[in-house]
Amino acid sequence: xxxxxxxxxxxxxxxxxxxxxxxxxxxxxxxxxxxxxxxxxxxxxxxxxxxxxxxxxxxxxxxxxxxxxxxxxxxxxxxxxxxxxxxxxxxxxxxxxxxxxxxxxxxxxxxxxxxxxxxxxxxxxxxxxxxxxxxxxxxxxxxxxxxxxxxxxxxxxxxxxxxxxxxxxxxxxxxxxxxxxxxxxxxxxxxxxxxxxxxxxxxxxxxxxxxxxxxxxxxxxxxxxxxxxxxxxxxxxxxxxxxxxxxxxxxxxxxxxxxxxxxxxxxxxxxxxxxxxxxxxxxxxxxxxxxxxxxxxxxxxxxxxxxxxxxxxxxxxxxxxxxxxxxxxxxxxxxxxxxxxxxxxxxxxxxxxxxxxxxxxxxxxxxxxxxxxxxxxxxxxxxxxxxxxxxxxxxxxxxxxxxxxxxxxxxxxxxxxxxxxxxxxxxxxxxxxxxxxxxxxxxxxxxxxxxxxxxxxxxxxxxxxxxxxxxxxxxxxxxxxxxxxxxxxxxxxxxxxxxxxxxxxxxxxxxxxxxxxxxxxxxxxxxxxxxxxxxxxxxxxxxxxxxxxxxxxxxxxxxxxxxxxxxxxxxxxxxxxxxxxxxxxxxxxxxxxxxxxxxxxxxxxxx
Amino acid sequence: xxxxxxxxxxxxxxxxxxxxxxxxxxxxxxxxxxxxxxxxxxxxxxxxxxxxxxxxxxxxxxxxxxxxxxxxxxxxxxxxxxxxxxxxxxxxxxxxxxxxxxxxxxxxxxxxxxxxxxxxxxxxxxxxxxxxxxxxxxxxxxxxxxxxxxxxxxxxxxxxxxxxxxxxxxxxxxxxxxxxxxxxxxxxxxxxxxxxxxxxxxxxxxxxxxxxxxxxxxxxxxxxxxxxxxxxxxxxxxxxxxxxxxxxxxxxxxxxxxxxxxxxxxxxxxxxxxxxxxxxxxxxxx
Numbered sequence: 071x072x073x074x075x076x077x078x079x080x081x082x083x084x085x086x087x088x089x090x091x092x093x094x095x096x097x098x099x100x101x102x103x104x105x106x107x108x109x110x111x112x113x114x115x116x117x118x119x120x121x122x123x124x125x126x127x128x129x130x131x132x133x134x135x136x137x138x139x140x141x142x143x144x145x146x147x148x149x150x151x152x153x154x155x156x157x158x159x160x161x162x163x164x165x166x167x168x169x170x171x172x173x174x175x176x177x178x179x180x181x182x183x184x185x186x187x188x189x190x191x192x193x194x195x196x197x198x199x200x201x202x203x204x205x206x207x208x209x210x211x212x213x214x215x216x217x218x219x220x221x222x223x224x225x226x227x228x229x230x231x232x233x234x235x236x237x238x239x240x241x242x243x244x245x246x247x248x249x250x251x252x253x254x255x256x257x258x259x260x261x262x263x264x265x266x267x268x269x270x271x272x273x274x275x276x277x278x279x280x281x282x283x284x285x286x287x288x289x290x291x292x293x294x295x296x297x298x299x300x301x302x303x304x305x306x307x308x309x310x311x312x313x314x315x316x317x318x319x320x321x322x323x324x325x326x327x328x329x330x331x332x333x334x335x336x337x338x339x340x341x342x343x344x345x346x347x348x349x350x351x352x353x354x355x356x357x358x359x360x361x362x363x364x365x366x367x368x369x370x371x372x373x374x375x376x377x378x379x380x381x382x383x384x385x386x387x388x389x390x391x392x393x394x395x396x397x398x399x400x401x402x403x404x405x406x407x408x409x410x411x412x413x414x415x416x417x418x419x420x421x422x423x424x425x426x427x428x429x430x431x432x433x434x435x436x437x438x439x440x441x442x443x444x445x446x447x448x449x450x451x452x453x454x455x456x457x458x459x460x461x462x463x464x465x466x467x468x469x470x471x472x473x474x475x476x477x478x479x480x481x482x483x484x485x486x487x488x489x490x491x492x493x494x495x496x497x498x499x500x501x502x503x504x505x506x507x508x509x510x511x512x513x514x515x516x517x518x519x520x521x522x523x524x525x526x527x528x529x530x531x532x533x534x535x536x537x538x539x540x541x542x543x544x545x546x547x548x549x550x551x552x553x554x555x556x557x558x559x560x561x562x563x564x565x566x567x568x569x570x571x572x573x574x575x576x577x578x579x580x581x582x583x584x585x586x587x588x589x590x591x592x593x594x595x596x597x598x599x600x601x602x603x604x605x606x607x608x609x610x611x612x613x614x615x616x617x618x619x620x621x622x623x624x625x626x627x628x629x630x631x632x633x634x635x636x637x638x639x640x641x642x643x644x645x646x647x648x649x650x651x652x653x654x655x656x657x658x659x660x661x662x663x664x665x666x667x668x669x670x671x672x673x674x675x676x677x
Numbered sequence: 678x679x680x681x682x683x684x685x686x687x688x689x690x691x692x693x694x695x696x697x698x699x700x701x702x703x704x705x706x707x708x709x710x711x712x713x714x715x716x717x718x719x720x721x722x723x724x725x726x727x728x729x730x731x732x733x734x735x736x737x738x739x740x741x742x743x744x745x746x747x748x749x750x751x752x753x754x755x756x757x758x759x760x761x762x763x764x765x766x767x768x769x770x771x772x773x774x775x776x777x778x779x780x781x782x783x784x785x786x787x788x789x790x791x792x793x794x795x796x797x798x799x800x801x802x803x804x805x806x807x808x809x810x811x812x813x814x815x816x817x818x819x820x821x822x823x824x825x826x827x828x829x830x831x832x833x834x835x836x837x838x839x840x841x842x843x844x845x846x847x848x849x850x851x852x853x854x855x856x857x858x859x860x861x862x863x864x865x866x867x868x869x870x871x872x873x874x875x876x877x878x879x880x881x882x883x884x885x886x887x888x889x890x891x892x893x894x895x896x897x898x899x900x901x902x903x904x905x906x907x908x909x910x911x912x913x914x915x916x917x918x919x920x921x922x923x924x925x926x927x928x929x930x931x932x933x934x935x936x937x938x939x940x941x942x943x944x945x946x947x948x949x950x951x952x953x954x955x956x957x958x959x960x961x962x963x
Contacts, residue, residue, distance in 0.1 A: 652737070653770040
């Protein structure tokens with residue numbers, strides 16, 4: 071590899087930001103000033119290229135310090151990591167939170183997704199843009215769901231510097247959001263995670279029981295509330311015993327695909343290739359989903375303990391948590407929990423004196439829905455564009471760094487604690503025969519008490535909506551987020567289980583339950599969903615890259631039409647949708663037409 | 678004595694292809710099996726000298742038990758698999774993919790595109806006059822080859838050929854995301870400011886003519902490019918001791934393009950800047 075670097079030089083700030091992450095450069099080959107020794111000894115090769123996975127953290131370092139990624143800054147990072155600049159540029163331009171063009175140091179990300187737009191985000195956004203025009207020192211960027219749906223409409227201010235500062239304004243008014251972006255340091259502290267848990271204090275809670283009860287920054291408090299008993303039980307059972315318990319408990323993945331967790335672990339643990347990895351998928355980007363954020367912010371030690379158990383079961387000694395970049399507080403809380411656990415011997419070389427060693431690293435996403443797809447997430451961690459890989463081979467065989475990897479969603483992992491604490495039979499007794507355990511639901515939209523709800527599988531949609539205080543005039547409920555589907559108000563007896571929703575021809579997905587009343591124009595919502603998929607398509611395969619564009623164009627044409635006037639375009643949508651579902655590489659393209667289809671078939675949109 | 682490498686003996690995999698028994702060596706793809714059985718499966722991003730990228734999805738087939746269609750170019754044949762290549766579902770996806778491509782990119786120089794569009798009854802016009810297209814102008818920033826982005830279908834073949842699969846220059850990559858993604862060098866600079874070594878191996882693998890040698894581009898623009906008038910002469914490159922096989926494409930007694938056979942064990946279709954572009958001295962008749 072003969073790398074070619076441009077003439078751009080990093081500024082002192084950019085150099086400092088990269089060096090803070092990677093340490094000072096050792097030679098001119100890595101970007102230091104040239105000495106005589108450098109002319110005699112070329113450093114590089116495989117050892118230098120082995121750090122490619124630090125590309126994404128490096129891009130974050132630059133973007134956090136100066137607000138954008140300049141030619142000089144990117145060139146220096148490439149020299150440090152022996153990455154071709156063209157590839158690094160391809161990676162930097164993949165993520166929505168990065169910019170390769172100069173922009174103000176402060177950026178206000180305003181959510182214009184489903185929950186926020188029904189709560190008036192459009193007016194708020196227009197007001198903000200009118201106040202923060204060019205020259206205001208704040209860049210305003212409309213973006214996808216920020217995962218703050220219970221407090222819609224939401225805005226996130228990010229001010230580059232050392233350190234980078236962030237502040238959330240939710241529910242946002244024009245004045246508040248403008249003030250927050252002007253002084254992120256002075257913004258009022260966000261409400262605690264428990265504010266998103268309307269059931270807090272209910273003794274029947276399992277997954278949410280510690281949220282609002284324990285101090286999320288205190289390991290002692292966590293242990294005083296039952297923390298780390300599951301890990302002791304895991305060590306007593308041994309890896310095979312843990313997998314058996316999880317399998318017998320019937321635990322299935324909560325990220326949307328509902329794959330049996332025990333089977334995934336067993337398949338990973340039994341691979342002869344080493345090392346094994348465990349990856350926690352906390353790139354919660356499905357519009358309307360915020361349960362993982364609440365878990366990470368309210369009970370971060372639970373996630374750390376659960377990752378430790380899962381890693382132990384699949385014989386991994388290195389685990390990654392990939393948290394979406396829009397969750398700064400969750401990143402801080404989980405990082406603090408990992409540091410605390412390491413300091414107290416609950417991570418590191420000899421966990422609980424059992425001779426098992428594990429370390430957990432956090433990787434931050436940078437604004438790409440597609441990185442929630444398991445193989446795209448691997449590519450993102452490895453420092454490549456977050457494009458999904460084709461399967462087979464499956465991650466349990468060739469995952470992160472091409473090695474056997476178990477990847478689980480935050481909620482799935484947190485469920486492992488009650489499985490071990492109460493035992494498989496007791497856990498399996500919760501819920502229904504085929505969907506066992508408790509499930510978290512993210513309820514937002516037209517309800518009085520939006521938030522994360524915990525109910526055993528099998529509760530009906532109506533029960534959940536009653537609990538959340540659904541408002542009058544319900545027109546439709548979106549299950550599973552943008553990749554999910556709509557159901558009608560007369561389908562409230564739908565049981566919330568994987569098999570129940572499947573039989574009804576819809577999906578539970580990641581647990582999104584978004585209620586819309588009849589004041590919201592349905593075509594407008596569908597257009598927003600189509601825009602979302604067009605913007606978030608990675609562009610790798612044709613059905614998704616062009617199909618999502620054609621879907622949006624057709625929806626735009628029929629926004630104000632009904633009946634026969636829309637029939638031709640609906641037929642076109644069906645044809646394109648079928649090809650996206652059949653021929654796309656990954657779940658993004660395969661589900662990009664789900665919500666629109668369900669709106670046509672179930673809700674009778676455009677009739 | 679010439680040693681003829683026989684390779685490791687490979688087991689045969691037996692499976693069903695359109696209801697008939699198919700046997701292919703272990704490791705062969707479904708596409709290999711289709712071609713061995715004489716079936717015409719359209720492909721665009723698949724390259725005979727590259728690893729399958731399965732990005733274009735025009736080669737999809739139906740596999741019993743699979744929720745979605747699978748790309749024939751990358752899916753390896755497995756014992757007992759039941760593959761169907763001509764079902765309604767397969768034809769529908771291929772038709773839509775061709776429509777999506779033809780409505781967004783210029784396929785006028787893509788070999789066989791017109792034939793496939795006819796065969797699958799694709800109607801790219803039905804997305805209406807407002808359908809988004811790649812309207813970028815051709816980028817001419819050097820004397821050797823042209824990047825005509827309006828013809829790019831983002832198949833990744835040029836990126837793969839430039840990167841670790843052949844040239845190891847890593848001069849180009851996909852930048853941006855979704856419909857706005859483009860093949861680019863860093864900061865979208867001209868090629869002359871990049872790591873490009875002008876070997877033209879990206880031009881060789883481009884399936885649509887989005888990348889073309891400047892000479893071919895100019896002749897096409899003038900309406901003088903006529904493959905029926907071209908002859909091919911095989912020779913050996915005289916520039917260095919490697920001895921790459923060259924195929925000279927000659928039109929009206931003038932070399933208009935140089936390639937190398939893809940099955941050549943030395944080049945695998947690749948050349949360097951001298952072999953591919955340094956032919957002017959041959960016809961310097963002054």
